[in-house]
Amino acid sequence: MIEMESKIVIAAPFCPAFTPRQHGNLYEIRTYTMQPGVTGRVVERWAERIEGRAKLSPLAAAGHTELGPLNQWIHIWAYKDAADRFRIRDEARAAGAWPPATRGMFIKQENMFVVPASFSPLR
Numbered sequence: 001m002i003e004m005e006s007k008i009v010i011a012a013p014f015c016p017a018f019t020p021r022q023h024g025n026l027y028e029i030r031t032y033t034m035q036p037g038v039t040g041r042v043v044e045r046w047a048e049r050i051e052g053r054a055k056l057s058p059l060a061a062a063g064h065t066e067l068g069p070l071n072q073w074i075h076i077w078a079y080k081d082a083a084d085r086f087r088i089r090d091e092a093r094a095a096g097a098w099p100p101a102t103r104g105m106f107i108k109q110e111n112m113f114v115v116p117a118s119f120s121p122l123r
Helices: 039-054 082-094
Strands: 008-011 026-034 059-067 072-079 106-114
Touching: 026 082, 039 059, 072 082
Parallel strands: none
Antiparallel strands: 008 059, 026 072, 026 106, 059 072
């Protein structure tokens, strides 16, 4: 092994409890690298909008890194499939429910789609 990365993430106040659940067949993991010092504002802005957004598709997790790569905001959403993901994101934008007002607070975005393994507690 040449490289390894570990992260300790502090859950946002509105993050659902991590318990086994049936959410969907596709999960989107988004990681934003934030400008230093904006974590509190990001949490506040998300808290203002998260209820409306979570009505469209389940939020599996959201939080910021405490150890590992610093200043990262990570959120995980569940979808039935890729078509469901695109439909919901378009619907959220059209309704003005998403995204939160965080323009200029992020300097990098990483996006990953994952399918839960048969033994995953999130399906």
